[in-house]
Structure formats: C-alpha cells, structure tokens
Amino acid sequence: MASIKWVVNGLVWNDAAGELEKKHIRIENGVIAEIVGGEAPAAASDEVLDASGKLVSAGFIDMHVHLRDPGFTHKEDIATGTRSAAAGGFTTIACMPNTRPAIDTPETVRYVLDKARTEGNGVKVLPYAAISKNQLGRELTDFAALKEAGAIGFTDDGVGVQRAAMMKDAMALAESIGMPIIAHCEDDSLVEGLYVSEGKFARDNGIKGIPNESEAIHVGRDVLLAEATGVHYHVCHVSTEQSVRLIRLAKSVGVKVTAEVCPHHLVLSDEDIPGMDSNWKMNPPLRTPRDVEAVLQGLEDGTIDMIVTDHAPHAEEEKARGMQLAPFGIVGFETAFPLLYTTFVRTGKWTLGFLLRRMTEIPASVFGLDSGRLEAGAPADIAVLDLESELAVEPEKFHSKSHNTPFGGWKLHGWPVATVVGGSVVWSNHTA
Template sequence: MMTTLLFKQVQIVEADQVVTRDVLVTDDTITAVAPQLDVTADRVIQATGQLLTPGLVDIHGHFREPGFEYKETIATGSRAAARGGFTTVAAMPNLNPVPATLSAFETVQARNQASGVVHIAQYGAISEGLTADEIGDLPALAAAGAIAFTNDGKGVQTAATMLDAMTAAAKVNRPLVAHVEDESLVKGGVMNLGARSAELGLPGINPLAESAQLARDLMLAQATGVHYHVAHLSTKESVALVRLAKQNGIHVTAEVSPHHLLLDETDITGDDALFKMNPPLRAPADRVAVIAGLLDGTIDMVATDHAPHSVAEKERSFIGAAFGITGIETSFQLLYTHLVKPGIATLAQLLTWMNAAPIDAFRLDAPKRVAVGERADLALFDLETPYQINAQDFLSKGVNTPFIGEVVYGQTQLTLVAGKIAYQAEGEL
C-alpha cells in the first residue's frame, strides 16, 4: 500500500535560486513538485518558509564500529547523521579489525546495513592496521563495494607504498583518499607549531607535515592518473599545491572540515583538548586560505571529519587527550550561520559543497535535486529560528566539540531516507 507525504510551501533551491514549492513524496520517491499541489496525502507538513534539500552527504565520518563502540556505534552515528540532515555518510576504516581484508570489510558492510538509519558507503583500508607498507587486496575490496581507499588517521609514510596504492586504485577506478601527514615532522606535537603553541608551552606540529607529503602525493598522482582526494586540507601551502595541481591537469579533489573554516589557533586560549584535532587548528592566514580555496573551487567540498571520543578521552590535557572533534550534527548549521547568513557564500554553494560535489566526485548513488523521480532522501531545515548547540541534545555518543553553547540557525526538523523518517525534531510539524 502506497504512503504519501506532502510538504506545503517549502523553500527549495532550483538553478541556484530559492523558490517556494509543494513537494509530494510517494513511498520512497518524489512524485510531484509544483508551486501549489491540491492533492490528498497521508501526512501533510505545513513547512512554510522552511528549507527542503536533498539529503546532505558526508564523505568523511567515523562511526567507530567495530572495535571502538564506547566512542560511537553505527546506530548512534547514523542517527546523529540524520539529525544533522545527512542521508549518506562515507565511513572511514579506522576500526578494529581494520577493513583491509575482504572478510573484515564484509563484516563492516553487514553491520552498516543492519544498524544504519542512513545510507553508509564504506571505505576500504589501503593496508593492514593502516600502517603496513604492503597494500591490501584492493581489487577484492572494490568488488565488495569499497567506494575508495584510505588509511585515514595515518599518513602513508613511504612513497613506494603510496605509489603501489595509487596504481592499484587507478586500475579498479576508485579514488585514493589521503590523510597527509609526515610523521617525522610531527615529533610529538599536539597543536599547530606557531606563536600560540609557544605561548601555551605545548609541543607543535610543523605545518610542513601536511604540505610536504601532499607535494609528494601529487607527483605520484600525476604519474599514475589516479583520482587522488585530499582529506581535511588545512594549510595555505596545501591550498596552493592543490590549486597548482589542478591547473596542471592532475586528477585531484579536496575537502575541508567546518572547524578549519571557522576556527584557528588563536581560538585556543588554554589547555582545552576540545580544540585538539588532527590536522590541528592552523594560523589565521591558513583559515583565510581554506575559505578562499573553497570559494574559488580549489577545495571541492566540505566534510565533517566527525570523530567522536569518550568524555574521559577529552577531559585531559592537550598532551594525552585524543585528537578529534564531533561534527555531524552541527556542520550544516554552523556553516549556514557563519558563511551563508553573512553573505560570504550562497545557500546554493553550501548545498553544492555538502551534497552535489561529493556525489559527483565519488560517483555516489544519491539525489542532488528536489525533483520528480528522485529518491526521497530529504532534509528539512528551519533557517529562521536561532537555537543553542547543547551537548544533551546530541544523538552521537561524542560531545567533544568546542561549538557547544554557540547559537546557530538551520536546525534540522525532519530527515527522510528513502522516504522513511530517520530523524524528526521534537514538537509539531
């Protein structure tokens, strides 16, 4: 028996313009979009003035299962994603066991299917333990459904290993995603090496740890023809390198995370590990550069790098605390508030960075429009009513973010995944 849901007078983005429409969903598909629909539906949502978008896509999230369920599970992480307006998440392989073998990968895939309330695309690991010099069976992982390969959390330390990985990824037509970090330049650092680390007396991470390895990888990508994707880019030098690589025809895409767009090392005023993340918050000039790179197309997309940890792991000093920030429930809202409302970016740009760009780059099966015939992966946002980010509202197990207490706009009201409600805010809709 068919079920129908009618959104009345929502705002949608069509051809970069915001227009008012009625939208009818029948089962898992959008079946009508018009200025006015006079139809009977099983449920009618009077959403005048609210924004209805294709579901957001996060190409970089950590759901921690299997191996680290005390931080997050597929169930809690995917519910948190739905609360953030995301309907598709690409899950990283920093797990135990690491999905570098076919059996480990298939186990994670099965868990994703069983426990996830959003679509979960799974990364395969480049090598065993994320650190081995010998790459895994990437063709087998690709055949099993790996959307791309990465050792996220660890930089690939040897050029020979990266060359082998890129060659194998290119043969199976999958992106190679890099956490660029030369460990020989980290030297026990816990934040960006600079004036603020000196003031706080904390060991710094040289920004060259990112850009030097990136320069190496771009040359290898040029040689192999692989689609090379840079995770959580954070320095002005990295932006310049990616810009130059694109100008020279290297197949490279890049992502930036909300915290690197909105924060820098000057926001760290004490030994507060909620500001400890990897890559670390950089200098103000780096923040300016990544914003500029996003606006001019050097950086293709926004990814949350949602990295939940237990409270105990973040209550310590910078020295000893875990790297990482949770973000899948707050990313759209923070960026809408700080980039779109002040006029730095348009709403259409934000939706491109958080929906169309990752879909296109990674060839994902996900809708990019609110249009007839598209799968009903949808998110409804209230752009007008301010609300405060509160830890007690999180559906993620992780509350490790310095944005708690901030007032933002764009609270998610409803998220549909293939026409089914994956998240609904409290109160009447």
C-alpha cells in the same frame, strides 16, 4: 521509519533566480516523482511531511566520518552514528577504516554494511577500506576483493602513508580497477608527540607545534604520484595555505585531484583556542588565521571541492586526559550546517546555494553517487531545516555517544528538523 508520499509547502532554493520558492515534492517508491508549485495537494496526513516555512534540500553527504565500529563502540557505533548523522541532515555518510580490526578485509567491509542495514536508521553508510593491512603501511590490501565487497575507495585515514613507493603502488592498483585513493596527509617525522599547530597558541604556551609542512609535504608528493598513475586522488581535511596552493597548481595542469575541508578549519584558528581544553584538539590541528583565509579562498574558487565533518567521537574520559594526552578529534554531524549557515550565509559571505552544493551535489558528483540532487528521478533523500530559529549548541543533547566539540554554547541558525532517506522519515523533531 515512516514512509511518506509528499513533502509539502517547503522552501526550495532556486539557484538561477537566487531565491527560495515554495514547492511540493511527490515521492514514489523512494524516488522523487515530481516537484510542483501551486496549492498543496490533498493527501492523508500520515503520508505528508509539512515543511511550511522550512528549507527543503537534498540530504547532505559527508564523505569523511568515523563510526568507530568495530572495536571502539564505547565512542560511537553504527546505530548512534547514523542517528547523529540524520540529526544533522545527512542522508549518506562514508566511514573511515581506522577501526579495530581495521576495515582491511572483505569480511570487515561486509560487517559494516550488514550492521548499517540491521542496526542503522536508514542513513546510507559507504565504507572506505584500508590501503595497507592493519594500516601499518607495509603491505597493500586486496583492493579488488575489497571493491567487490562494497568498499568505495581506499585510505589509511588516521595515519599518512609514509612510504612514497607504497603510495605509488596503491595509486596504480586503485587506478587499474577504477577506484579513488583518499589520503590523510601527514609526515610522521614532523608531528610525533606534538598536539597543536605552530602558531600563536603554541608560542604563548611554550609548546613545540605541528608545522604546516607536515601536511603539505604529503600533498606535494601525492599529486606528483597521482599525475604519474592517473588515479583519482582525494585529499582529506585540507588545513594549510601550502596545501591549497599545491592542489590549485595540480588542478591547473590536469591532475585528477579533489579535496575536502571541515567546518572547524573554516571557522576557527589556533588563536581561538581558549586554553588547554582538549575539545579544541583535532587532527589536522587548528592552523593560523592566514591558513583559515587560504582554505576559505580555496573552497570559494573551487580548489577545494566539498565540505566534510570528519566526525570523530571520543569518550568523555578520553578527552578528560588533557590537551597533551587526549586523542585528536571532535564530533561534527549535528553542528555542521548550522555552523556554516550562520557564519557564512546569514552574514552574506556565501549564497545558500553555494553551501548546499558543497554538501550535496558536489560530493555526489566527485564520488559518483546517485544522490545529492533535489529533482525528479533522484532518490528521495531530503533534509528539512529551520533557517529562522536561533538555538544554542547543547553537546549533552547530541545523538552521538560523544560530546567532544569546541562549539558548546554557540548560538546558531539553520537547525535540521527532519531527515528523509528513500522516502522514509529517519529522524524528526518536526512540530509543524
């Protein structure tokens, strides 16, 4: 990793003015020392990243990813996952505990942190720990010991906590040590054996679909439990109109609830599924156009706080089993910003600042991170992006071990060209 002292000639978003301005960023000891205008400073070429004509942003933060390590390293590992994240402009990622073994002991938390330090590429990896031992929903893990080992919150993501009593106990315990509960909201009794949502695709193909209530029932239950316990409760990958309505109501009465949404739930509906192609199978499933409109409105009005990828790599042979038998999930690191920039910013639906805040400043604020800001005194975690070039999504060129995406062939703008963490270039295809 090459350390640099300057990022020069970059275009930095000025939110107050609503425009891009040419700036130069000086870095000292891994921290942004100053951001200045005027002429580019004189410096040794090996100490400078020339970002001429490119957007320079705080590095993206993804609070919901799957690195598959330990246990599923044929899908992804920490080395390939952090490289893929860097290629997407992400400088901080939070990995889920549904590994084998699950991240449910201090030893496993330390394994992830140690491997990120020794085999990762510098991208910051923040591990979540499981709420229940082996994610079985029967016995709580040792929250205090997991926090001390470096866990940043507790979740059984991949499965919903089915028993309300266990979730309430988990929330009370997490609140007592100042930690958040992050919830995968899914009532198993409504989804068992199903693989697409209730909607036009399911009807057209004679398939029984997953109802919206499977998600919303847990959201409704959990916001009441969060109100009772006072915990910071964070809702994973919101996908339904009912969930948005419940979160909006909970926020309006002062419940400490935050929420996230994935790019695919903002861009695609079940009516876009082209056929029985397992690259379109994810959990939550693609919902109806009405749900897409609801989550968009929820993000735009602040009901949903941030954007995450839910990067979920699977091996090609696993996805080849077909829509019914293949595992849920798609990769997301390398397409997230280009997909959203092309769909919403270039079309004038969002400002560039709106998108950047939901991928940087807001997730950092929600989870108490010191990153997510492009300003003096902040960590020199920086993404450099080409807003002008149009390139097609080529899954076979992903840095991830896996290529499971519905976006293959899509032509997008806004591709990352360099990623800097703590003043070191951790990934680049920069040609300037």
